[in-house]
Amino acid sequence: MAIISRGFRGRRTEDRDRLPPGQYEERGFPVLSAGPTPRVPLDRWEFAIDTEAERTHRWTWDELMALPAETPTVDIHCVTKWSKFDTTWEGVSLDVLFEDVETTADYALVHSYGGYTTNLPLEDLLDGKAWIVHRFDGEELEPRHGGPARLLVPHLYFWKSAKWVRGIRLMTEEWPGFWETAGYHDYGDPWREQRYQGD
């Protein structure tokens, strides 16, 4: 006899509401890669924010680890149509890293070890919307998923959450990044299905 509990049906409906248009739920964690996986020793790792006034703010790995950490649980949405619910991360909010950064720039170009870049408005990195994360699901972030540290901007398609993040350049004009110069959308809001240029 088939038994369908009200709770189960309720959760299913709720999960469907969490899926942006055109997405499906993925329980694994697919790896998409545009190049070889960079290996960055922690004693040589650094993260830098460069302002439009040519001022640089730098953090070593130990300095990053000494900052207050947060443990966001978020849904992530890949432009290749998979979404993963309730992913758990640990890292530093970009609000903490931007505390002493003076800027009037509106745009950010994120760059990574290995040469990857992605662009987004600066406001999408602030106010609790983005982190530099170094742990996933209670473990150190694996290199294939962007370790030692990656950007996490879960409200945009996941190509914006640059793996192997190395720094952020602040700019007064928008400068398209790696996928954005090859047909993908400049902003990438999954709820508006902004996959390609013109969407």
Next chain:
Amino acid sequence: MSIEHLDGNALAGPLGEIFAVDVTAATGRCASCGLAGPVASLRVYGPEPGLVARCPGCEEVVLRLVRGPGAAWLDLRGTISLRVPLPD
């Protein structure tokens, strides 16, 4: 560790949608290091979100191809030239 990339023959079908010749048989020259070789010898990452073909010598990007609905984007910034074999 598993091999992360395919070889350049993976470009034959997607590029065949755009070009009348088989581009994988052409000789490309890398804009970064100058190495020349068949497009089929490039290291190809993808296919999603797009095909990224890298130089086997210096690993810089030589060619990128994104196929969206109703359009393809082809980036050849990393290629100095393509020598395409043609009949006399």
